[in-house]
Amino acid sequence: MRRFKRIITIVLPSLGIGETADAARFGDQGADTLGHVCDYWQGSLKLPTLTKLGLGNIPRRSPLTGILAVTPLQSHVGKMRSISDDKDSLSTHWELMAAVHQRTLATFPNGFSSQLIKKIEKFSNRQVILNRSASELTAIRLFGQQQLKEGDLIVYTSSDSVLQVSANEMVVSLAELYRICRYIRFVADEDQLNIGRVIACPFIGKSPSNFKLTDKRREFAIDLPAVTALDVLKQHQIPVTGAGQLTDLFSGRGMTRQIHGQKAILTKILKTLETQTFGLIIADLGSLDEDAHARDPYGYGKDLMQLDAWLNAVVQQLTPTDLLLITADHANDPTFKGIGHTREFVPLIAASPNAIGGQLTQSLELADVGATILANFGIDHQLPGKSFLNQIS
Missing domain, CATH: 3.40.720.10 (Alkaline Phosphatase, subunit A)
Known part of the structure; x- marks a missing residue:
């Protein structure tokens, strides 16, 4: 051979x-x-x-x-x-x-529980918006302007076992976004939520016409x-x-x-x-x-x-x-x-x-x-x- x-x-x-x-x-x-x-x-x-x-x-x-x-x-x-x-x-x-x-990973077609969202908001000192299923591009196009203005976190999922967090790099630094996602990973594991991945999805741009995802995406996977x-x-x-x-x-x-x-x-x-x-x-x-x-x-x-x-x-x-x-x-x-x-x-x-x-x-x-x-x-x-x-x- x-x-x-x-x-x-x-x-x-x-x-x-x-x-x-x-x-x-x-x-x-x-x-x-x-x-x-x-x-x-x-x-x-x-x-x-x-x-x-x-x-x-x-x-x-x-x-x-x-x-x-x-x-x-x-x-x-x-x-x-x-x-x-x-x-x-x-x-x-x-x-x-x-x-x-x-083991089948959990999915969240109706969004994430209020308990988890409250923990994210308390840790980050930012409000969570969206909290439902959406593609990355759709999420930032529809909610990117609000996030840019208010400093919120766009939290969403898909048919996969994922919790995604998007924020404009001008409002939320990469270090802060990664820190928030690491915290969510910790909470998800501690509470046995069986979430496959917590994904940081930063984007740039000043309006929906030029919002785009960057290559600084990071994924925090279950063990x-x-x-x-x-x-x-x-x-x-x-x-x-x-x-x-x-x-x-x-x-x-x-x-x-x-x-x-x-x-x-x-x-x-x-x-x-x-x-x-x-x-x-x-x-x-x-x-x-x-x-x-x-x-x-x-x-x-x-x-x-x-x-x-x-x-x-x-x-x-x-x-x-x-x-x-x-x-x-x-x-x-x-x-x-x-x-x-x-x-x-x-x-x-x-x-x-x-x-x-x-x-x-x-x-x-x-x-x-x-x-x-x-x-x-x-x-x-x-x-x-x-x-x-x-x-x-």
């Missing part, structure tokens, strides 16, 4: 590829993130890098509009499903790294319930660079280096490829999920094309001893009802220069990614997941 010297794993949150067999249990019949985005763009969605890597070759009920299958196939492709009982980003990211979360593949890699002294949202989702555990922020993250990852020649580089590129929550298929397609161009730069840096894994942790159809994630398969592309491509098994699960990474570095483990390394060697 061939082992790769370096594995680069790129997670594109929300890039679903069609409903799973259990979609009806979640009310997600008919969801198809990539299919519906391609249909929306009427064949003008140009993804040359992903197309060349075999995105159009992944089995699905109907072909993707404008995304062709390629011959010969140079990568190994397939699709994976989650076995978690929810669609939360926290659970699915953990699952990718072979830690299946059996991981189990050992992950990242923990095991660290135990075996395998270098791990984590980039993007997942550094917070794993609370930095198992990572020897972290890359935060969004604005410069793509450039920093390319720089890391130049200097880290061994181990794991794993990056979460979450901009697509923001478009999906806002139900913006135009913005989704635009961002996806920009990421496709960036992926080409990644591919250009690959050597024959590299393995590139491209996938998603969950789906989020921007044309679907509501604002939440959708229960779908996610794509899996495994690429290495000079490889002979093919189809991966049809029964892949998210945890198989973590199991494959551990198998590649010759590490025995008792974590969930089955390695597909022998299929791509």
Whole structure:
């Protein structure tokens, strides 16, 4: 079995590829993130890098509009499903790294309790506004002006197990916003509220027309319930660079280096490829999920094309001893009802220069990614997941 010297794993949150067999249990019949985005763009969605890597070759009920299958196939492709009982980003990211979360995290469709809100107001000495389900962009567009004027805290949630706090950086400093979120994390854990993430979502601008989220977003996650593949890699002294949202989702555990922020993250990852020649580089590129929550298929397609161009730069840096894994942790159809994630398969592309491509098994699960990474570095483990390394060697 061939082992790769370096594995680069790129997670594109929300890039679903069609409903799973259990979609009806979640009310997600008919969801198809990539299919519906391609249909929306009427064949003008140009993804040359992903197309060349075999995105159009992944089995699905109907072909993707404008995304062709390629011959010969140079990568190994397939699709994976989650076995978690929810669609939360926290659970699915953990699952990718072979830690299946059996306890369903709490959600708050009617907002948070008055007791919790009172505690937040007392600690922060600021009033809480909104306190209901909303996308990040909707929250700041509708309530950003009031927050800027009155100094309140915009508190909201989504279909995920999250408590989000937005404030304008001109009114609430980043240090204060992070301190408030750390307090909420403490209270949520002490009161056993089972909130998956407390998220600081700062924004800038002086009016709704130019309000925008910044790259200073921070997530304060509930403690991981189990050992992950990242923990095991660290135990075996395998270098791990984590980039993007997942550094917070794993609370930095198992990572020897972290890359935060969004604005410069793509450039920093390319720089890391130049200097880290061994181990794991794993990056979460979450901009697509923001478009999906806002139900913006135009913005989704635009961002996806920009990421496709960036992926080409990644591919250009690959050597024959590299393995590139491209996938998603969950789906989020921007044309679907509501604002939440959708229960779908996610794509899996495994690429290495000079490889002979093919189809991966049809029964892949998210945890198989973590199991494959551990198998590649010759590490025995008792974590969930089955390695597909022998299929791509």
